[in-house]
Amino acid sequence: MADDTDKRMDDALARLARDVNAGAPRPDAALVERVTDDAADLLVADGLAALADEVNARAPRPGADLMARVLADAAAVAPAQAHAPTETAPARPRGVMDMLFGWTGGTVAGVSLCLTMGVAVGMEIAPEHMPLMGGETIEVAEVDPMGIMPEDFL
Amino acid sequence: MTARPDDSAADRDAELLQRFAAGDHSAARELTESLLPGALRQAWRMLGDQAEAEDVAQDAMMRLWKQASDWRAGEARVSTWLYRVVHNLCIDRIRKRRPQVPVEDAPEPVDPDPSVLDRMAQSDTAKAVAEAIGQLPERQRQALILRHFEGYSNPEIGDAMECSVEAVESLLARARRQLASIMQDQKEALGYG
Numbered sequence: 001m002a003d004d005t006d007k008r009m010d011d012a013l014a015r016l017a018r019d020v021n022a023g024a025p026r027p028d029a030a031l032v033e034r035v036t037d038d039a040a041d042l043l044v045a046d047g048l049a050a051l052a053d054e055v056n057a058r059a060p061r062p063g064a065d066l067m068a069r070v071l072a073d074a075a076a077v078a079p080a081q082a083h084a085p086t087e088t089a090p091a092r093p094r095g096v097m098d099m100l101f102g103w104t105g106g107t108v109a110g111v112s113l114c115l116t117m118g119v120a121v122g123m124e125i126a127p128e129h130m131p132l133m134g135g136e137t138i139e140v141a142e143v144d145p146m147g148i149m150p151e152d153f154l
Numbered sequence: 155m156t157a158r159p160d161d162s163a164a165d166r167d168a169e170l171l172q173r174f175a176a177g178d179h180s181a182a183r184e185l186t187e188s189l190l191p192g193a194l195r196q197a198w199r200m201l202g203d204q205a206e207a208e209d210v211a212q213d214a215m216m217r218l219w220k221q222a223s224d225w226r227a228g229e230a231r232v233s234t235w236l237y238r239v240v241h242n243l244c245i246d247r248i249r250k251r252r253p254q255v256p257v258e259d260a261p262e263p264v265d266p267d268p269s270v271l272d273r274m275a276q277s278d279t280a281k282a283v284a285e286a287i288g289q290l291p292e293r294q295r296q297a298l299i300l301r302h303f304e305g306y307s308n309p310e311i312g313d314a315m316e317c318s319v320e321a322v323e324s325l326l327a328r329a330r331r332q333l334a335s336i337m338q339d340q341k342e343a344l345g346y347g
Contacts, residue, residue, distance in 0.1 A: 040335075044283075044330055047280070047283035047333075048283055048298070048302045049302070050277060050279045051271070051279075051287075051302075054274065054276045054277065054280045055274045059199065060194060060195075060207065060208075061194070062186075066208050070186050070190060070216075071182060073215065074179070074219045075182070077219040078179055
């Protein structure tokens with residue numbers, strides 16, 4: 001009797017499950033594609049991680065010899081680096097004109113000033129007072145070095 | 155995955171390089187300890203030969219020492235600059251290994267040998283991925299390796315590959331799609347079927 005009841009109960013539940021499942025939505029093509037894509041992504045991610053782990057585990061590490069070679073190269077380059085001109089190179093001494101007009105402007109202004117002063121001084125000195133070699137003037141030079149004047153021959 | 159070259163590490167490298175340029179030799183040791191392992195690993199991954207990789211790493215570091223006094227802080231990360239130098243030195247060596255062909259017949263750009271990764275992989279999964287990576291175009295492969303093997307961020311990959319972050323995102327997305335497509339066929343062999 002009890003067995004008969006159990007069987008009827010099982011049959012009823014099976015029918016109910018069939019009816020419910022029959023009405024359940026089926027995954028559409030887009031959902032199937034998304035799940036497949038997820039699986040493929042997982043496959044790729046797992047595979048990439050496995051490959052990266054294996055390859056990096058086998059990769060060589062720099063040994064003492066390579067480290068020494070690289071550091072020796074650095075030491076060979078370093079003196080040249082240390083002596084390369086830098087922003088801290090000592091500045092060129094600056095004059096008053098440099099400070100007033102800058103380096104190029106100061107040079108031009110300085111040369112112009114010297115020329116102007118030279119011309120001005122030159123115009124103030126009479127030709128006969130222009131100094132010659134040995135500090136003599138033209139007046140003195142008109143006398144023959146041996147003390148004989150042209151009129152002495154007349 | 156290796157240590158990520160984040161911003162603080164980048165700042166530290168730049169500071170060390172400036173100290174080296176100013177004559178501080180202890181900075182050279184710190185920089186070597188920080189940068190040489192990555193340079194060696196990258197060269198080895200591209201060339202598949204340790205002795206050659208060591209020569210390339212040493213050469214790249216030498217170029218860094220020579221560049222130190224002209225280094226313009228803030229324009230590039232030291233680590234990504236070194237990555238580019240190592241990459242170019244490896245490409246030169248790969249090019250020399252190949253039989254000489256007339257310039258007009260030479261394929262451009264020259265790909266690093268994709269079979270090197272394949273040889274380094276041990277497990278079936280890793281071998282399958284390495285084989286799939288070998289089928290990717292060179293730029294996609296390079297971006298993928300920087301992301302997954304070196305742990306670079308997208309801006310750092312852009313810096314290393316001299317392209318925009320958007321271009322990096324696009325390269326990575328296309329690479330992953332293509333890898334997934336290739337590996338779908340291998341699911342069963344990998345135990346996912």
